[in-house]
Every structure is written in structure tokens, then in C-alpha cells.
Amino acid sequence: MREVxxxxxxxxxxxxxxxxxxRDLFVDAALKAFDDAGNPNIDALYVGNMVAxxxxxxxxxxxxxxxxxxxxxxxxHIESACSSGGAAFILGVLGVMSGxxxxxxxxxxxKLTEYPTQTTTLHLAGAAEQEYEVYFGASFTSLNAMIMxxxxxxxxxxxxxxxxxxxxxxxNATKNPYAQLRFKTTxxxxxxxxxxxxxxxxxxxxxxxxxxxxxxxxxxxxAKKITDTIVKVAGFGMGVDSISLAMRNELTTLAASVxxxxxxxxxxxIEPKDVDVAEIHDAFSIMAILAIEDLGxxxxxxxxxxxxxxxxxxxxxxxxxPSGGLKARGHPVGATGVYQIAEITLxxxxxxxxxxxxxxxxxxxxxxxxxxxxxxxxxLKRER
Amino acid sequence: MREVxxxxxxxxxxxxxxxxxxRDLFVDAALKAFDDAGNPNIDALYVGNMVAxxxxxxxxxxxxxxxxxxxxxxxxHIESACSSGGAAFILGVLGVMSGxxxxxxxxxxxKLTEYPTQTTTLHLAGAAEQEYEVYFGASFTSLNAMIMxxxxxxxxxxxxxxxxxxxxxxxNATKNPYAQLRFKTTxxxxxxxxxxxxxxxxxxxxxxxxxxxxxxxxxxxxAKKITDTIVKVAGFGMGVDSISLAMRNELTTLAASVxxxxxxxxxxxIEPKDVDVAEIHDAFSIMAILAIEDLGxxxxxxxxxxxxxxxxxxxxxxxxxPSGGLKARGHPVGATGVYQIAEITLxxxxxxxxxxxxxxxxxxxxxxxxxxxxxxxxxLKRER
Numbered sequence: 001m002r003e004v005x006x007x008x009x010x011x012x013x014x015x016x017x018x019x020x021x022x023r024d025l026f027v028d029a030a031l032k033a034f035d036d037a038g039n040p041n042i043d044a045l046y047v048g049n050m051v052a053x054x055x056x057x058x059x060x061x062x063x064x065x066x067x068x069x070x071x072x073x074x075x076x077h078i079e080s081a082c083s084s085g086g087a088a089f090i091l092g093v094l095g096v097m098s099g100x101x102x103x104x105x106x107x108x109x110x111k112l113t114e115y116p117t118q119t120t121t122l123h124l125a126g127a128a129e130q131e132y133e134v135y136f137g138a139s140f141t142s143l144n145a146m147i148m149x150x151x152x153x154x155x156x157x158x159x160x161x162x163x164x165x166x167x168x169x170x171x172n173a174t175k176n177p178y179a180q181l182r183f184k185t186t187x188x189x190x191x192x193x194x195x196x197x198x199x200x201x202x203x204x205x206x207x208x209x210x211x212x213x214x215x216x217x218x219x220x221x222x223a224k225k226i227t228d229t230i231v232k233v234a235g236f237g238m239g240v241d242s243i244s245l246a247m248r249n250e251l252t253t254l255a256a257s258v259x260x261x262x263x264x265x266x267x268x269x270i271e272p273k274d275v276d277v278a279e280i281h282d283a284f285s286i287m288a289i290l291a292i293e294d295l296g297x298x299x300x301x302x303x304x305x306x307x308x309x310x311x312x313x314x315x316x317x318x319x320x321x322p323s324g325g326l327k328a329r330g331h332p333v334g335a336t337g338v339y340q341i342a343e344i345t346l347x348x349x350x351x352x353x354x355x356x357x358x359x360x361x362x363x364x365x366x367x368x369x370x371x372x373x374x375x376x377x378x379x380l381k382r383e384r
Numbered sequence: 385m386r387e388v389x390x391x392x393x394x395x396x397x398x399x400x401x402x403x404x405x406x407r408d409l410f411v412d413a414a415l416k417a418f419d420d421a422g423n424p425n426i427d428a429l430y431v432g433n434m435v436a437x438x439x440x441x442x443x444x445x446x447x448x449x450x451x452x453x454x455x456x457x458x459x460x461h462i463e464s465a466c467s468s469g470g471a472a473f474i475l476g477v478l479g480v481m482s483g484x485x486x487x488x489x490x491x492x493x494x495k496l497t498e499y500p501t502q503t504t505t506l507h508l509a510g511a512a513e514q515e516y517e518v519y520f521g522a523s524f525t526s527l528n529a530m531i532m533x534x535x536x537x538x539x540x541x542x543x544x545x546x547x548x549x550x551x552x553x554x555x556n557a558t559k560n561p562y563a564q565l566r567f568k569t570t571x572x573x574x575x576x577x578x579x580x581x582x583x584x585x586x587x588x589x590x591x592x593x594x595x596x597x598x599x600x601x602x603x604x605x606x607a608k609k610i611t612d613t614i615v616k617v618a619g620f621g622m623g624v625d626s627i628s629l630a631m632r633n634e635l636t637t638l639a640a641s642v643x644x645x646x647x648x649x650x651x652x653x654i655e656p657k658d659v660d661v662a663e664i665h666d667a668f669s670i671m672a673i674l675a676i677e678d679l680g681x682x683x684x685x686x687x688x689x690x691x692x693x694x695x696x697x698x699x700x701x702x703x704x705x706p707s708g709g710l711k712a713r714g715h716p717v718g719a720t721g722v723y724q725i726a727e728i729t730l731x732x733x734x735x736x737x738x739x740x741x742x743x744x745x746x747x748x749x750x751x752x753x754x755x756x757x758x759x760x761x762x763x764l765k766r767e768r
Contacts, residue, residue: 001483053463054438057518059510060465063624063640063757067631072643074622075758076471079437079461081444087460091475097482099385126443134441238458240447247451256447259456373447374459 004096004233005223008037008216009342014180014330017210022111023068029212030069030107037216038226043101045075046092048084048108049334051123055115081127085337086367086376093233107214108335127370129244143245143371145197148286151252155301159199161308162285163190166203166327173324175354180209180330204285211332213339231348234381237263243373254372257294261377268379272296275318276360277347279340281368282325291366319357337367348382388480388617389607392421392600393726398564398714401594406495407452413596414453414491421600422610427485429459430476432468432492433718435507439499465511469721470751470760477617480601492719493596511754513628527629527755529581532670535636539685543583545692546669547574550587550711557708559738564593564714588669595716597723615732618765621647627757638756641678645761652763656680659702660744661731663724665752666709675750703741721751732766
């Protein structure tokens with residue numbers, strides 16, 4: 001199998017971009033990635049996006065964005081809800097591994113503002129099961145609240161422990177120029193913010209926002225011609241599970257996360273403890289805790305306790321979400337998975353600025369679709 | 385590069401399936417493909433679909449359908465408008481070529497009935513350019529009518545010649561048990577049917593319908609263990625062009641079709657004249673004629689004349705659309721490209737029943753997204 005490396009990244013600030021259309025955002029990120037990679041020719045474009053069809057009525061985003069970017073190469077639009085970006089990245093890597101393409105651009109883009117909140121919620125609800133969840137009034141927040149409530153009961157974890165996650169994320173985001181929520185918060189503020197679905201408060205939930213990210217990947221052989229710092233795609237996996245929570249074997253373990261990560265670790269020939277830095281999919285505080293456990297960083301039931309003990313701080317055993325994560329960098333749905341790859345790449349290159357985790361060599365990105373129905377895990381490794 | 389073969393196919397009848405949900409249709413087709421392939425284990429699922437997010441509010445179709453099918457493997461939803469099926473097939477083939485997956489199922493599914501025609505039209509319009517086409521009232525039919533009008537003017541081809549296409553398609557469909565419109569028609573009926581967008585009449589347009597198709601692909605090495613008749617994926621290509629007609633260099637040539645097919649021919653080491661049977665994307669009569677020319681079967685401007693001369697009949701030089709094509713087999717949008725692969729596979733195996741083209745060895749499938757913004761061409765070859 002051909003080995004693959006990331007040679008360029010680009011991101012836009014996550015936020016409310018009233019002055020930019022979806023394709024403007026995408027091109028902004030893509031051009032930065034081209035620039036970062038030394039403007040190579042690309043053979044294909046892979047785009048992760050969830051709701052452009054519903055929100056702006058534009059389908060066939062592959063061709064649409066390839067055209068606007070000025071590169072009429074084979075172009076594919078991949079959708080797997082909030083994990084669209086992670087899925088697009090994996091398919092892009094497979095494209096290069098196949099030998100059919102040498103160099104490809106993987107991008108993710110989402111435009112959520114300029115629509116009424118109700119409309120946005122309706123579109124995003126497509127990631128839940130229509131017949132057995134959405135139809136009966138279950139929102140994403142309520143589904144996550146149920147998981148959190150049950151987790152707190154099962155493992156006897158106090159509510160306050162979860163609040164430490166948003167506090168750390170907001171702190172991290174102050175160092176990230178691309179983050180949406182660049183202000184600090186406190187445990188008291190998290191706990192006293194409005195309840196969205198008990199026990200989740202406003203500050204436990206990631207914001208909606210617009211954004212685009214892009215990465216350019218090629219063979220390791222090609223990468224060596226242009227740089228001495230190779231960011232290799234060492235391993236990856238995708239796991240799926242029932243969309244409906246009611247059909248799952250368990251509520252407090254995301255089987256898709258376990259399966260995806262075990263496959264990725266095996267391919268990369270590493271263990272969870274070898275990871276230096278990770279970007280995990282903390283759409284809600286409970287999702288961060290489940291990720292910490294399902295990725296094998298903490299024992300089941302101990303994630304929030306290890307967080308409290310500082311294991312996942314920037315100077316801890318594994319630095320989690322130095323970007324601020326979905327919570328504070330923001331969550332431009334179909335683009336999030338590509339932001340994560342871009343962020344991990346910068347970390348491994350030592351180019352993460354104020355976000356930098358010292359001497360990070362192995363990084364992991366975990367991207368969740370729905371309430372855990374499709375999860376991608378990618379492991380990048382720096383080689384010099 | 386690993387060589388890839390199709391080892392199983394399954395289709396549902398195209399039509400109005402009021403008694404089946406989208407996932408029922410998909411599973412029906414997938415189980416037939418499993419059965420046909422001797423029930424192998426699969427490593428991944430690739431699904432082509434265009435409008436489930438808009439029409440039934442269900443996104444993340446990969447995980448959704450993997451779950452309902454009972455195979456919790458990595459699952460990807462690919463969307464490129466009407467070429468979603470063809471794009472999913474190419475990505476599935478790349479997955480096997482990469483060596484990461486050995487055996488994968490590629491499916492396509494679409495559910496269009498049970499929604500008001502207006503809603504369906506609205507969703508499908510996402511394949512056109514929202515800002516510069518749809519917003520100003522251009523429908524797909526009117527865009528195709530413009531191309532046809534200009535073609536007739538430029539090449540001085542009489543209207544009647546185009547009517548021969550639907551007549552041939554309806555005739556072919558009477559032999560296809562999966563076809564939606566299994567009745568014959570005449571040139572007079574085509575010409576006197578209601579005008580949809582002058583010069584296109586009702587009988588020049590493909591119908592909307594529900595349907596699902598699935599194919600199972602694996603390495604040629606694996607295929608040889610279970611069958612002596614290898615249907616090899618000999619070549620493939622994807623071309624893209626501007627979505628908006630106004631931005632194209634030319635109206636009467638689909639550059640994406642030219643580019644995709646030249647890449648596929650080169651990879652398969654064949655020339656257009658070597659093709660024995662092809663399934664082309666005849667969403668409208670004019671699209672069939674452009675396909676005939678852009679694929680290199682006829683000279684530009686001569687497609688309708690060669691059709692009139694019988695070159696593309698079942699006993700002609702190249703048998704086109706023995707299934708009845710989009711015109712009469714039907715056009716379940718995101719599934720169409722997978723139907724084509726399944727049909728060509730049956731032809732090459734000699735299993736096409738009454739549709740059979742004698743001793744077909746090389747087959748081609750051409751799948752168009754939008755008015756030619758993304759086009760896939762795949763070439764299959766029988767080896768014994």
C-alpha cells in the first residue's frame with residue numbers, strides 16, 4: 001500500500017460569515033492549503049458537507065466547488081452528517097493509496113447562519129433517525145442529555161466534573177486565531193447558563209457556525225521532495241452503529257468509536273498512550289468524556305475524573321483539543337473533521353503557534369456523525 | 385494497482401413503491417446482490433443518493449443503511465446529483481484498489497414518489513446552479529431544451545430524428561423486468577405528446593421513480609475463486625464542468641463526458657469502437673445524442689443520423705441501453721449509475737435474459753450529474 005502524507009492545510013475562522021457564500025468560504029480555505037503546500041497540481045477534490053442541499057438548495061457540491069476553485073478535476077461530495085469531513089479525508093487517502101490519484105485536496109465546508117435557528121435545527125436533525133427519534137420530538141441535545149444523565153447515574157460522576165471540559169476548551173480557544181468563541185469561562189458560568197436539555201446547559205453545547213477547512217495530501221514519496229517534516233497518515237478507521245439510540249447495545253459506550261480507533265491504532269502500530277495530541281468531537285460535554293474513554297485514553301467511567309486530574313491539559317499526558325474543540329473553536333458541521341486534520345498537522349509540524357503542544361509527534365482526530373452512528377478516527381505521525 | 389471485478393448485482397423494479405420505504409428498497413437490492421455473489425463478507429458500504437436529506441429528512445445514509453442491512457462496516461454516502469451512483473461506484477473501486485478494503489458493496493437508492501411533484505422538482509433542482517439558473521426560473525427541462533434547440537440549429541438535424549431515441553428505449557424496456565415504462569411507443573406519439581419545454585415533449589423526458597440497485601466488487605484474485613467469468617473493471621474516469629450552462633465553453637459538447645471517457649478508454653486500453661454494449665444517461669433525448677458523440681461513438685453532429693441508420697440498435701455496431709435507459713427503465717436519480725453497472729455486468733456475464741446483446745465482451749456505463757457538470761464513465765470487460 002502507498003503511504004500518504006498531508007502537505008498543506010488551510011482554514012477560515014469559524015463564525016458567522018454574513019459576507020461570504022458557501023463557495024467563497026471553501027475557496028478561501030482551499031487557496032490557503034494550496035499556498036501552504038507550494039501550489040501543487042491536484043488530481044481530485046473530495047468535499048465533506050452536510051446540509052448545503054437542504055439549506056441553500058445546492059447539490060453536487062463536488063463539481064460546484066471544483067469549478068469555483070478553478071480546478072476541473074474529478075470531484076466528490078461525501079456526506080455522513082457531522083463526520084462528513086472525517087469521511088471525506090479517509091476517502092481521499094484511499095484515493096491516493098489506490099495509485100489512481102497522486103495528489104488530492106480534501107475540504108469541508110458548512111454554511112449555517114443566515115437561516116432561522118429552527119431551519120438549521122431541522123436540517124441538522126437529519127443526522128438522527130427520522131422515523132423513531134426526530135418524529136417523536138427528540139433533538140440532538142435531548143439525545144445527548146439522556147446519555148449524560150444515564151452516564152452520571154451509572155458511574156456516579158458529579159455534574160460539576162463535566163463543566164470542566166467547556167472551561168478548558170474556552171481557555172484553549174483564546175490561543176486559536178480560527179476559533180469562534182475566543183473568551184474564557186468558569187465552572188460557575190457553565191453550571192448557571194440556561195438549561196438546554198437537563199443536565200446539559202448552554203455552555204455544554206457546541207455552537208453552530210460557518211467555516212471551511214482544506215488539506216492537501218499526496219504520497220510520502222512526493223512529500224519528501226518538498227519538505228523534510230513528513231506528516232504521515234499512519235492509520236485510520238471508520239466505525240458505524242445504529243443511528244437510533246434505542247437500537248444500540250449500550251448508551252455509555254460509542255461502539256463506532258471503539259471500532260474505528262482500534263482499527264486505526266492497529267494500522268499505525270501504536271497504543272492509545274502513544275498519542276501526544278488529539279482533536280476529539282466534543283459536540284456536547286458528554287461526547288468528550290465518552291470519546292476519552294472509547295478511544296482508550298481513560299478507563300470507562302473514569303474520563304471525567306482523569307480530566308479533573310489534569311491528564312488532558314496541554315501539559316498533561318495527552319493534550320486534548322488545543323484548538324478549543326467543537327465547543328469553542330466551533331462546529332461547522334461537515335467541515336469539522338477537516339479542521340481537526342488541519343489542526344493536528346500544524347501541531348505535528350510545530351506550526352500551531354500559541355496552540356502548540358511541545359514536541360507533538362503522534363496526533364489523532366476523532367470525528368462523530370449523529371449521536372455516534374458514524375465515527376472516523378485518523379492518526380497522523382511526524383517523521384523527520 | 386489491484387485489479388477489481390464485479391461479483392454480484394441486485395436491482396429492484398423502478399417505479400412507484402408506495403409500500404416500501406427508502407431503506408426497504410435499498411435492502412431488497414443489496415440482499416439480491418449478496419445472493420448473486422454467494423454471500424461474501426463485505427468490508428465497506430458506499431451509497432449513492434441525491435435527495436434523501438431534502439425529501440425524507442434523513443442524512444447519514446451510509447450508517448443508516450448499513451445498520452438496516454445488518455452490516456456494521458465503514459459506510460459512506462456519496463452525492464453528485466444524478467451521477468451519485470456512478471461516483472459511488474468509482475469510490476468503491478478505489479477503496480478495493482487501495483488494498484484497505486477487499487470486498488465492498490456499492491449501492492444506489494432514491495425515493496421520489498409520495499412527494500408532490502413540485503417538491504420533487506425543487507429537490508432535484510439542486511443539481512443546477514442555484515444562484516444563476518434555478519433562481520431565475522430555469523428548470524432542468526428548459527436547460528436541456530435550450531441545448532437541444534441550439535444543437536438542431538447548429539447541425540441542422542430535424543426534430544423527428546430525436547424522437548427515434550424514446551421509441552427505441554420503450555421497445556428495449558419491454559424486455560427488462562426491472563423497467564418502469566414497459567410499453568411501446570411510436571414517433572408520432574413522441575412528437576404529439578405534450579410539450580414540456582419546446583422542443584422537448586413528454587416522451588423525450590425520463591420519468592421520476594423509486595428504485596435501488598447494488599453491486600458487490602472485490603479483487604480479481606478473489607473473484608477467480610468463485611467464478612470463471614470475470615467481469616473486470618477495466619477503466620474509469622470522472623469529468624467535471626461548470627454547473628451553470630452559461631459558464632460552459634460550448635453547449636453541444638459535454639466536456640466532462642469527453643474527459644471522463646478518454647481517461648477510461650486509456651486505462652482500459654480500448655477505443656470507442658471496441659465497446660459492444662453501453663448504458664448511457666439519456667435523461668432527455670438530447671442527452672442521449674450528446675453522449676453518443678462525446679463518448680466517441682459518432683462524430684459530432686452525426687449522433688442522431690447514426691441512430692436513424694441503426695448503428696445503436698441491439699444488432700447494430702454498439703448496442704445502446706438494452707435496459708431501456710433512463711427514458712424507459714426509469715431514472716431513480718442517485719441509483720441510476722449503479723443500475724447501469726448492474727445491467728452491464730449482466731450483459732457481460734450473458735445473464736441479461738431477453739435484454740441480452742449476443743456475446744458482449746466490453747461494456748460501458750455513462751452517468752451524468754446535472755446538465756453535465758459531473759460525469760462518470762466506467763468500462764467493464766469480460767474475461768474467461
